[in-house]
Amino acid sequence: MPVLDIKLLRDLRRLWGQALAISLVIAGGVATLVLAVGSHRSLDQTRAAYYERYGFADVFAVVRRAPKTLVSQIAEIPGVAAVDARIAKLALLDIPNFREPASGQFISLPDIGEPALDRLHMRVGRMPEPGSSTEVVVNENFANAHAFVPGARFSALLNGRKRELEIVGIALSPEFIYTTGPGDIMPDDRRFGVIWMSEKTLASAYDLDGAFSSVNLKLLRDASERDVVQRLDVLLDRHGGRAAYGRKDQTSHAWLDHELDMLNNMSRTLPPIFLLVSAFLINLTLSRLVALEREQIGLLKALGYGNITIAWHYIKFVIVLATIGVVIGSVMGTWLGIHITRLFGDFFHFPFLIFTKSPDLYAAAAALSLAAAVIGAIRALRDVVALPPAVAMQPPAPPRFHRLLPTGFSIHGVFSQPIVMMLRNITHHPIRAGFTMLGMALATGILIVSLFTRDTMEQLIDVTFFMADRQDATVSFIERRSRDVIMQMARLPGVLAVEPYREVPVRIRHGSIERRVMISGRPQGADLSRIIDADLRAVVPPETGLAVSAMLAHVLGVQAGDFVEVDLLEGQRRTVTLPIAAEVEDYFGLRAMMDADALSRLMREGPTVSGVNLSVDSNRLDFLYKAIKNMPTVSGMALQRVSLGNFRENVALLITTMASIYTSLAAVIAFGMVYNSARISLSERARELASLRVFGFSQGEVMRILLLELAVLSLAAQPLGWVIGYRLAWIMKTNLAGELMRVRLVVEPFTYAIASGVVLTAAILSALVVRERINKLDLVAVLKTRD
């Protein structure tokens, strides 16, 4: 081995602490990229493969009752590859030892063969016997929530008749990856299940022999979804069809898409920041580290080594450091990525997981880190190698410091000399001090981005559950009912207040942009479920025109006063033009609201009700549950308290996992940054500090002098870090805002405090490590050498 390489290895061993700290900073940047992009890609591919293998449909439609003879006509629509006509019905469930009423989405299974689309992946058990009137297959989430195994029983209210059902199999379906019950925002697997049973049984229960109530289509690759939907609507119209829709409006797909989008956006926002910060830090650190080698470089030149050989020697040194970092980061990132993929895979109940290998990611992360490291080294080498050996071997001439103030002003007696030293050092190296500050600020900033989601979610909960939808429960009906039902509901045990609502599915259009939403008709003076505007005030439902989600207004490009075209997808199916009256602050989905009576007039129908919001005496809940369980007209009962719990649980998964990973990586970067700054300052100023020790300064005093500068820079960096953090959080929030869910950016003071706390703790920890070095300063040796 050439002697220079031996030197390289020895240097690495000598500087192992710093080498490791630098490598960890690089590793932090690389790991974030690999984990975020890697897990998103894996989940995305898993979903694609799942959809493909189990035939997830492209177009979905619900009808009241269509004859099966229509199927061949549907199949003839140009662009349709496969048709799956079936019976789909919502029904109330009564589960033994479970107080609350649950809902089931019943789906028929052909009595011969498999469904054409949306096939089941059996986890346990078997398919029901053809024609069996009791055997069912349930989705895995629901089964897990109740610890159901094949053989378990529960009952359902099918078309008003109670039936005992027996579970024979537990399955997964690409159509129901993400399942939410009627009226719920978040999945609640205990109160909502998907239940597959024999077509014959369902047909006889719902009087649908030779007919279907739901049809799913698979399209050819180049088919136009819009055309197919239009033609399908025409065919289904006579049979009570509700407008068909594509995957974008299919609940399960849309939510899954949203979750993956969120991961994707996270992977596009955070890792580049991490990687750039780490690249920037190592560039800064390595250039200072190489500058310290000045005398050795001079010596090597004096001995006859060429500039290129010497430069290459040091470049190899930083390449080794960067490579260690890239390797640690890749391993760590891959491991965390697999962990996150598993976590989400379990959350979504994917039947299998595909872990994608992403060599391009490793290459990109490695290239960026290496380039940053090498450029840092070259920056320092360029200056040093250019010097004649005799000059290089001597330490640099004492730097020329300047007074902070004009000569007339004296700071004698105002500051102690150590403080003057610190101030002069900062002003003498403004760029270095600036970059060090920027590095700390960035560390604080990325911590804020890792942490702010919690504040934002609390705000969302506050507005959604405590300002807007303050009801205890929402009961939805299978078919719309007359307003008499309000009195009927009010008489149920434990009900304190009842507020009806009417929902009408519509297509809302402005120019070429169109969305499928529900118009919700609200009674005047509603106090349980309220409309909250952008200033977070409750507003009355507009008597004319629509109040729409601010996001919907944004998507359509309209504001209050503009007109939109609305296709009513129920009743007479008219198309009307309505003004936008107000924008509503909400965070889930796209909604439109108007006065209930106005909606009735619009629909040209008497006052009807789709569901009711209830305020309930919590002591009498059990009686209410019992009563609801026996109401054949009810499709489901959503409970706000349970929804909130589920929301917290689901959000916690994403936030605590992601935030804790990113927070740790940010802390690693902060630590590496401060530790290296302190160590290099120590090397650069070893002589000065040893002199102070000789004059009788204690170890503590010398340590204070060394670290004062870093402490001042760390503290001064915090406000900048807060600003950076807020900006980054804003970018994240904007990237994450979707039609399904969005947030209002809130960063609590506590979050700023935590972020700064972590960075300052990292700074203090690295200071403690450096203290050991100060204690070991060799006073005699240092003084024997020249400045």
Place this chain on the structure above:
Amino acid sequence: MSETIFAARALTKTYTSGEVEVHALRGLDLDVSAGEVVVLLGPSGSGKSTLLNIMGGLDHATSGRLLFKNIELTTLNDRELTAYRRRHVGFVFQFYNLIPSLTAYENVALVTEIAERPMKPDDALALVGLEERMDHFPAQLSGGEQQRVAIARAIAKRPEVLLCDEPTGALDSTTGIRVIEALLSVNAQLGTTTMIITHNASIQDVADRVLFFADGQISKIHKNETRRASAELTW
């Protein structure tokens, strides 16, 4: 004869560097009186610096005793040695060791701020003839001036001893003479016991006593009946 300020008895210092044992001091005995100017001469590795380092509280002896007045230096721990240096000792080094970010005045003030009964930095600088240059940074001072600032810094806390390791080693003769002058004038005005290591034999004439070192021991002691004035020095 004035009181004894340092008393060394059978002082030894052994370094282990790798597998080699280096005997830097081999049972050295020495008494130094208060106010004395002592010059230490001898080849490299003969033990001069080791002795000075131990006297200055920068290093520990391996065995033997070293008393500073009534304080047994050989028994002090690091914290106590720091306090000892802070109170009693001034150092002057070959390479000045000034803090580049502080002016001449501030370099002196750096020490007076932590001393118990210091003189004013201006007075210390006046003592070495630098009152005009006290607002200059080290980079704006010549080598001799920098060394005089170092002396001012060393004596500003009114130490009982001033330990100088080759104070003129990096200087030409004219400047070197000015530095020696400064040292002697401090000795004359403040009565500071002064020990000077040098390779320059001509400096020995300004001392009260000259110690010749060889192999970790004092091989010879020469007493000057009359000290030459620094102006008469040549080298």
